[in-house]
Amino acid sequence: MSVQSPSTNRAAERVATAPAREPGGTVSIAVFFLLFILGVMFNSVFATATYPAPDDPADLILEWRRDNGDVARLSGAALSVAALVFTWFCSWLASVIHRTGRTQAAFVVFAGGLFSALGLFLCGVLQWVAQRPETLAEMPVLRVVHQIAFILGGPLVVTSLAPIVAVGGIALLRAGLLHKWLGYVGVALGVICLGSVVMLIPEDGSLAFLVPIGRFLSLLWLTVVAVVLTRRVGRVRP
Template identity: 70%
Template sequence: MSITVFFGFFILGLMFHSALATSTYPAADDATELIVRWRLENARVSRISGVALSISGLVFAWFSAWFATVIHRTGRVQAALVTFAGGLLSALGLLLSGVLQWVAQRPENIAEAPVLHLVHQITFVLGGPMVVISLAPFVAVGGIALMSAKLLPGWLGWTGVVLGVLALGSVVMLLPEEGSLTYLVPLGRFLSLLWLTVTAVVLARHRRRGASRT
């Protein structure tokens, strides 16, 4: 299942940035000196993580196409387009965030601390807020469409709506200059991805039951 493959590469990318690095991956608003030191100490880890995150973005685009196709088959064409657009934007954010790890590790960029800090912040915005905010229409509209088509139980459909609102609400983390609300990004991301995993399992079982009746 594509969502399982996605999680494999996504978690691998996060693992290289945390468990296998010499220290915790610097936040976007950390001191420039800390970011430069981390990049110098973890060049290979950063590049491998970038590859894993880039692949996870491509796989998520694949999953988004499947998810939108399921909705499209119910006759809800507009909902299918909205969910696919949201999923595609999330996938693009992951892909670009991963690719930019190579840019951040270029010696000429590390030598220019302000440039490195800017690239580091861009990777965070693409892989964090862009991914999570784009997940909002994906899970909310998808939840409503699949619930209306009787492909999801009511509680799971409404959970998608609530998580969509939470994911959309993570945009407020862009307001404080000091980044005090960045915790909203991982909260919205992991809860939404957990919902998508559960939903994918439910849809797969529903499809198998339908095939067994024919």
């Protein structure tokens, strides 16, 4: 039979008896997923062709932009709002960690959330910039804007997820709010998210597949954690 330390028990008790804000995690991550999936769908399902990769020929990028202006702007709007919702989720997660007495970990998680949300927000905003007539008229400018949008919405977002899942997983594990395997998975995902920076090394972007792996696995982990914390934190009311 496992015995938790007195400090762990006190931390878990502080969370359990804190003012209830438990639904915020599941609601915010659900709304985020809805908006994020809508943003992705606008650029894939409703577009005339697949969204161009950052290293695709300039002519292909220009053709896609000219044929899917409304789709790109709608996608950008959905992603920008999704970024704001993600800050809501990260503030909720940071508040749960803070109530366990791990203030520094809470700040790290919240900072990671802000960086990740900022990257996604700017990626969404740049979809509007990329569709401006003056941008489409200048092929080099269009290509640069298209690539910057990818960097902000890809490597920056995913790399910033690393402190959220890794530090958050360790803090919640030590507070006795997560199972060991779930906390260790968070640490492993943090390493994977940091690895997404490696895709910037090859000029041809051949390692770009690391970005969606880190993104979706980390978001899935955060969803599971939100459900677990909602059940555990909300079990005892003040």
